[in-house]
Amino acid sequence: MTRPGDLNHLFVVFGATGDLMRRKLLAALFRLGRRDGGARGVVLGVGRSPWTDDRFRVWAREALLALGHPDEGVSQWCEGCLFYHALGERAEDDEELRERMESLERAHGLPGNRVLYLAIPPDAVPATVERIGRSGLHRSHGWTRLVLEKPFGTDLASARALNQLIHASFEESQVFRIDHYLGKETMQNLLTFRFANPVFESVWNRDRVDHVQITVAEAVGVEGRGHSYDRVGALRDMVQNHLTQILSLIAMEPPARFEADAIRNEKVKVLHSVAPVARDAAVFGQYTRGQVEGRDVTGYGEEVEAPSRTETFVALRLELANWRWRGVPFYLRTGKRLKRQISQVVVQFRPAPLCPLGPDCPASPNALVITLQPDEGFDLLVEVKTPGQAIAFQTQRFRFRYAEVFGPLPDAYETLLYDVLTGDQTLFVRSDEIEAAWRLYEAILTHPPEVHPYVAGSWGPEQADALLAREGRSWWNP
Ligand code: BG6
Numbered sequence: 001m002t003r004p005g006d007l008n009h010l011f012v013v014f015g016a017t018g019d020l021m022r023r024k025l026l027a028a029l030f031r032l033g034r035r036d037g038g039a040r041g042v043v044l045g046v047g048r049s050p051w052t053d054d055r056f057r058v059w060a061r062e063a064l065l066a067l068g069h070p071d072e073g074v075s076q077w078c079e080g081c082l083f084y085h086a087l088g089e090r091a092e093d094d095e096e097l098r099e100r101m102e103s104l105e106r107a108h109g110l111p112g113n114r115v116l117y118l119a120i121p122p123d124a125v126p127a128t129v130e131r132i133g134r135s136g137l138h139r140s141h142g143w144t145r146l147v148l149e150k151p152f153g154t155d156l157a158s159a160r161a162l163n164q165l166i167h168a169s170f171e172e173s174q175v176f177r178i179d180h181y182l183g184k185e186t187m188q189n190l191l192t193f194r195f196a197n198p199v200f201e202s203v204w205n206r207d208r209v210d211h212v213q214i215t216v217a218e219a220v221g222v223e224g225r226g227h228s229y230d231r232v233g234a235l236r237d238m239v240q241n242h243l244t245q246i247l248s249l250i251a252m253e254p255p256a257r258f259e260a261d262a263i264r265n266e267k268v269k270v271l272h273s274v275a276p277v278a279r280d281a282a283v284f285g286q287y288t289r290g291q292v293e294g295r296d297v298t299g300y301g302e303e304v305e306a307p308s309r310t311e312t313f314v315a316l317r318l319e320l321a322n323w324r325w326r327g328v329p330f331y332l333r334t335g336k337r338l339k340r341q342i343s344q345v346v347v348q349f350r351p352a353p354l355c356p357l358g359p360d361c362p363a364s365p366n367a368l369v370i371t372l373q374p375d376e377g378f379d380l381l382v383e384v385k386t387p388g389q390a391i392a393f394q395t396q397r398f399r400f401r402y403a404e405v406f407g408p409l410p411d412a413y414e415t416l417l418y419d420v421l422t423g424d425q426t427l428f429v430r431s432d433e434i435e436a437a438w439r440l441y442e443a444i445l446t447h448p449p450e451v452h453p454y455v456a457g458s459w460g461p462e463q464a465d466a467l468l469a470r471e472g473r474s475w476w477n478p
Pocket of ligand 1: 237
């Protein structure tokens with residue numbers, strides 16, 4: 001059992017003056033610091049900017065207030081818990097950082113527990129991991145945990161190399177690879193929903209399911225980060241991680257135990273059963289000028305410096321070669337500047353084998369629609385007879401919405417950071433899992449399909465519709 005004192009720690013954020021810290025980490029750290037009976041944490045921001053503690057605190061306070069936190073408690077937390085260290089490039093600088101960490105630990109009576117959080121650009125990660133290893137920042141009297149953001153590598157080879165580099169200094173049990181989708185309450189609920197409701201589990205297979213659709217649609221574009229996005233694209237930015245995680249949770253077998261490695265074993269098995277995606281099962285797109293939610297927006301080509309073939313939309317057809325799912329296609333789709341912001345899974349069941357009304361039966365097959373965000377909830381679509389003499393069907397919904405029952409959901413980062421402190425790796429991606437996920441997309445990363453234009457505010461290029469139409473199916477466009 002974890003005792004409260006076991007959680008007292010030094011939380012070191014590399015890249016502390018960056019966007020992730022400002023938008024997500026600060027607020028999560030602040031809320032964790034205020035939890036009753038929670039961990040006592042001291043935050044040391046590390047960055048290249050020559051800031052002082054005071055400058056960092058002012059910046060952090062402004063960031064928290066801008067996110068809507070009432071001032072109550074914010075100033076006090078910033079004053080008492082936030083520190084900053086400017087890190088240079090020389091070997092002596094590493095030594096200075098180590099001394100600074102140790103002196104903070106002594107001053108605050110911390111037991112040597114350390115979180116080393118890399119909130120830095122992906123190309124700076126390998127060098128920073130090496131520096132940590134060389135200078136021994138990961139060695140202390142308490143536990144040390146390394147947290148890495150996505151993207152983890154840019155392909156299978158680079159992910160493998162990064163894993164090797166990390167394992168030179170850290171055990172896998174110390175490594176927390178973030179996919180922030182796993183911190184979302186609705187993603188976690190996919191597990192409990194499936195395995196706590198046997199009524200669904202018994203139809204969750206090739207006998208009853210016709211196909212599965214996973215859509216993560218964004219109304220936003222690249223939001224001023226066209227330069228870095230252009231080197232990444234939607235396949236690396238969204239599909240290899242977030243959508244693949246959703247796929248694993250939907251398709252996995254019940255774990256032997258509800259604990260991190262048993263669950264992650266089952267997720268890896270799913271990935272091993274997926275055939276690598278072939279080029280003709282993939283559609284890439286890029287948005288052009290259009291209208292999203294009533295607003296005129298520019299095309300992707302106008303947001304990057306040079307003509308670009310980077311995909312801002314991907315649709316894929318995946319097949320799983322295992323007993324549960326053989327023959328059931330999984331269609332994945334994500335894009336920027338689509339018609340609306342929504343993440344949804346649709347499990348489309350097979351139609352009735354015979355219709356009570358004869359051959360021209362208008363009854364639609366049942367579907368379970370799981371909305372991951374926004375308006376999180378579940379809808380089970382069923383057919384009912386419309387009242388009156390003539391027999392006709394209408395589709396109706398059994399509907400559940402989180403917000404109506406539970407109010408606002410916790411933020412993903414707060415959940416994930418708490419799990420880092422308690423050492424629970426369930427919601428983090430294991431080294432073999434990340435490599436298995438890259439393997440699926442190797443072929444289309446090496447030889448990408450043609451990139452088709454789509455109008456901003458649409459549901460993507462028409463070729464994505466054709467991907468399903470050739471099998472007599474169509475996308476659910478909410
Ligand atoms: C990030 C991607 O991982 O996820 C972004 O890099 C994307 O491009 C974001 O916008 C979407 O996250 P959410 O939580 O807003 O759905």
